[in-house]
Amino acid sequence: MDRAELLELIDKAAEEGWKKLDLSGKGLTELPPEIGKLTQLKVLKLGKWDNKNDKYVGNYLTELPEEIGRLENLTALYLSGNRLAELPESISNLANLKALFIQDNNFKEIPKAVSHLRDLNIFKCRKNSCKELPEWIESDLIFV
Secondary structure (H helix, E strand, O other), X not given: OOHHHHHHHHHHHXXXXXXXXXXXXXXXXXXXXXXXXXXXXXXEEOOEEEOXXXXXXXXXXXXXXXXXHHOOOOOEEEOOOOOOOOOOXXXXXXXXXXXXXXXXXXXXXXXXXXXXXXXXXXXEOOOOOOXXXXXXXXXXXXXX
């Protein structure tokens, strides 16, 4: 999916009030700042597990725009199968986020912004280079 197609899809999703958007496996190398228009989204998938092929299907994202922090109604954010090594600080604005999936990326440590997500109860981060859990990980957090 090229940038023009993606911008058109984002505009359509904003106009029609979509609650879910799945951009997994679209070959994206960037997520444009216009993603911040989708304030009504509850679920954003930029990567997910493919049972049929037994692997993560993501994109080629190496960073996310700060505008992702405008998606304050998100309850689930799927980032698996990309090339992310960090998350923008604005992730901490996602106060309603209950599930965050960052498996199969390039994280060397758990992003500090995750510590501000008080409603988070599912956090999956396998297949990264994280060596240890930070002190701020809640004991009641499902961490896989």
